[in-house]
Amino acid sequence: MSGVGKARARANIALAKYWGKADVELNLPAVPSISMTLDPLLTETTVELRAGLSADEFALNGAAAAGGELKRAIELLDRVRAEAGSKLRARVESRNHFPTASGLASSASGFAALAAAARKAAGLPFDPKKTSALARQSSASAARSVLGGYVELPAGAPGDASLAAHELAPPDHWALCIVVAVTAEGRKAVGSTDGMTHTRQTSPYYEAWIRSAPGLADEVRAGLLSRDLPRVGRAMEQSTLAMHACALAADPGLLYFQPATLAAFAKVRELRTEGLEVYATMDAGPHVKALCQAADAALVSRALSGVPGVLRTLLAAPGPGVELLDEPA
Ligand code: DP6
16 A cells, blocks of 8 residues: 655764674664764655555655665665565655754664654554664664654664664753764765674774673663763763774774864863863764753853864754654645
């Protein structure tokens, strides 16, 4: 049966990092991760399943998607078709409403929105767990964007196809802010999926990372639930530095930092010595994301904007999980 689904999802930032897979086939993370869903970094996606199409079509920001991006989207659609018993091909249109060239990854919001919209188009009922598990198979960080506020994706046991993220606390639990210091334009050199495979295969520190990550996630979770920013912040910085140390020790080493990355990181620590509660994290790219109380965000943003090599900053606050939207007329 033909059908249409439209959904909106937001990006997220991992406070406790996911890096490494327990099961490559099912895309199960080897470590637990904890994130904040970010408003207003939005993706909106419409999926139309209809008769007469001979192949899936996928337009991303108005241009036809190809290669790995298209392949991952088709695999997601195939899973939805298998569950719904449909053979119809899809027309997918997806747009990122991120601030221009924000330098932020959109795959988490993209696959979360695609999962929700595709399930709706296929006539499957809205189910956060199934939507999160579906998004996870495409990109594990996308499983977290299905939920709002503060979110955890546990580590997966090999073979556990149903692993999904869950909400730890709603968006209004705590008025924190992420200040993104954008340090470069364009795409990153080595994507997360390839980066973590390479790290697992060649880094002598991989096992140590896998052993230490759950304890850091415990600290982040406890700090979040008790609204203890120094506790969250210290564990968050250790999580990001341990992940990068593990990647740096791969052969050849993965170096995601630029000079401005380290300068912005140093600025965050300097602000702390001046009494501001602010902590830094980085993903598989050169940007620095600073975590602070919402009331301190303007100050942090001004300070990071003045760091040589920081091109611009943008602010994000805890936002809701995936939303189904009214279908276009
Ligand atoms: C550094 O979710 O992009 O941002 O599951 O292979 O698609 P795949 O990886 P992805 O990895 C995100 C890695 C990270 C940390 C995080 O978001 O937890």
